[in-house]
Amino acid sequence: MLRGDSGSTATGVLMERRILLVAVYAVVIAxxxxxxxxxxxxxxxxxxxxxxxxxxxxxxxxxxxMGADAPxxxxxxxxxIENSLSRTAGSPERPKNIRHLVEDGRRLFIEGxxxxxxxxxxxxxxxxxxxxxxxxxxQTLRDALHKALLVTAHSYLRLKQPDRATELVSQVIRxxxxxxxxxxxxxxxxxxxxxxxxxxxxxxxxxxxxxxxRPEKCLVFLNERFVGxxxxxxxxxxxxxxxxxxxxxxxxGRIHLANVNGGDxxxxxxxxxDRLLKTEAFVGLSFKSRQAQTQGEPRYAAALAxxxxxxxxxxxxxxxxxxxRVIEGTAIxxxxxxxxxxxxxxxxxxxxxDTLKALGLFLVSGKxxxxxxxxxxxxxxxxxxxxDDSGGGFFSAKVFKWITxxxxxxxLGAGIALIxxxxxxxxxxxxxxxxxxxxxxxxPGIILTVAGGAAAVGSGVLFYLDARGSKKVGVLPWLxxxxxxxxxxxxx
Numbered sequence: 507m508l509r510g511d512s513g514s515t516a517t518g519v520l521m522e523r524r525i526l527l528v529a530v531y532a533v534v535i536a537x538x539x540x541x542x543x544x545x546x547x548x549x550x551x552x553x554x555x556x557x558x559x560x561x562x563x564x565x566x567x568x569x570x571x572m573g574a575d576a577p578x579x580x581x582x583x584x585x586x587i588e589n590s591l592s593r594t595a596g597s598p599e600r601p602k603n604i605r606h607l608v609e610d611g612r613r614l615f616i617e618g619x620x621x622x623x624x625x626x627x628x629x630x631x632x633x634x635x636x637x638x639x640x641x642x643x644x645q646t647l648r649d650a651l652h653k654a655l656l657v658t659a660h661s662y663l664r665l666k667q668p669d670r671a672t673e674l675v676s677q678v679i680r681x682x683x684x685x686x687x688x689x690x691x692x693x694x695x696x697x698x699x700x701x702x703x704x705x706x707x708x709x710x711x712x713x714x715x716x717x718x719x720r721p722e723k724c725l726v727f728l729n730e731r732f733v734g735x736x737x738x739x740x741x742x743x744x745x746x747x748x749x750x751x752x753x754x755x756x757x758x759g760r761i762h763l764a765n766v767n768g769g770d771x772x773x774x775x776x777x778x779x780d781r782l783l784k785t786e787a788f789v790g791l792s793f794k795s796r797q798a799q800t801q802g803e804p805r806y807a808a809a810l811a812x813x814x815x816x817x818x819x820x821x822x823x824x825x826x827x828x829x830x831r832v833i834e835g836t837a838i839x840x841x842x843x844x845x846x847x848x849x850x851x852x853x854x855x856x857x858x859x860d861t862l863k864a865l866g867l868f869l870v871s872g873k874x875x876x877x878x879x880x881x882x883x884x885x886x887x888x889x890x891x892x893x894d895d896s897g898g899g900f901f902s903a904k905v906f907k908w909i910t911x912x913x914x915x916x917x918l919g920a921g922i923a924l925i926x927x928x929x930x931x932x933x934x935x936x937x938x939x940x941x942x943x944x945x946x947x948x949x950p951g952i953i954l955t956v957a958g959g960a961a962a963v964g965s966g967v968l969f970y971l972d973a974r975g976s977k978k979v980g981v982l983p984w985l986x987x988x989x990x991x992x993x994x995x996x997x998x
Contacts, residue, residue: 727752
């Protein structure tokens with residue numbers, strides 16, 4: 507019996523170990539899958555100035571056609587950047603009626619409408635937090651934020667929600683450590699609660715935060731409070747989360763979050779990346795010139811990929827290549843830089859879904875596809891021998907249709923004029939007399955009229971073909987010993 511019990515116990519222990527081992531394997535596999543998902547490539551837009559009006563259509567369409575192979579893009583990428591890296595500091599436009607929102611919220615609180623007061627004041631708080639750059643530079647707006655937070659906390663106290671009130675008062679103490687509450691402005695209830703929360707925070711260890719920037723000498727703000735020029739060390743900080751905002755005299759950066767829980771902490775901010783990175787109208791990089799784009803795009807796209815733990819960044823932009831507008835993509839490794847680039851012509855006809863999908867898959871995996879012009883780097887021309895389906899250049903239908911139209915108008919006008927004056931006298935004689943000499947312009951008039959008519963027909967054909975959107979319409983001049991003319995090359 508003892509052996510049987512012992513064997514059963516041993517078997518049970520073995521089974522438990524196996525179950526535990528399977529559970530561990532399952533956790534490891536699940537973690538690997540989750541990590542594989544987070545290490546998807548990211549897709550960034552890159553523009554000189556504002557993006558083209560149709561940029562959103564082409565980029566979103568390409569991402570949709572790629573299905574499961576699509577990189578992290580659009581709204582999903584924006585949330586990822588704002589949750590783990592930085593968020594926009596807002597536009598410089600001053601919010602309208604912000605003080606009225608705060609005062610109306612305070613009035614509703616006095617009237618006992620606490621839920622309405624909370625709704626009004628949280629709207630004011632949300633508006634101010636969407637314009638951190640403006641609040642940091644305008645002390646009056648920072649005062650309005652201080653009042654909004656305190657009256658909201660007081661409203662939550664009256665609504666019997668002390669936890670939420672504590673959270674808001676703690677935020678006020680971290681953001682305004684040099685201010686205290688006066689019973690002249692606020693009720694004894696709120697002042698007493700404020701002092702209680704502050705005593706609790708005072709019992710917790712303070713921390714420091716070292717803020718460095720590239721380049722140095724940026725203005726540094728913690729929760730919209732100016733603390734100095736970078737590099738700067740903020741000391742004696744209450745524990746909690748801080749908004750770190752840096753700017754140069756006329757160039758705002760972005761908002762970074764830093765957790766301070768006692769001890770020393772450090773954050774390094776690349777101000778140039780902050781200045782270029784956009785997450786509102788589009789997610790990507792915005793440059794002031796084509797030269798700055800060519801030089802900076804690989805560096806900053808790779809930096810973003812590293813910051814988001816992505817293997818590479820797919821960068822899409824729009825430019826002109828050989829007279830045609832194209833969508834250009836570049837694959838940039840987080841570790842090694844540019845891997846490959848390619849483009850697809852958008853004129854004279856929009857590319858098919860298959861062509862857009864092929865461009866996306868080429869950038870992600872390197873697999874070539876039909877309709878892609880393979881490039882040699884960001885902004886670079888395709889290498890020698892690369893297929894060119896852009897159809898651009900001087901002798902394209904898009905350009906030459908206007909030239910032939912001008913020739914047609916000139917030829918027809920001159921030819922008709924010469925025919926009209928044929929046989930008329932070209933000398934001055936007395937009235938009723940005959941001029942011994944007359945214009946002989948019928949032959950050149952007919953030649954010019956026929957040539958103008960031919961040019962008009964050719965121009966009409968080129969207009970029609972270009973409007974129909976043939977993939978390639980080329981016009982080639984030729985010259986022989988006694989003849990000259992034009993030849994059209996069409997490809998559908």
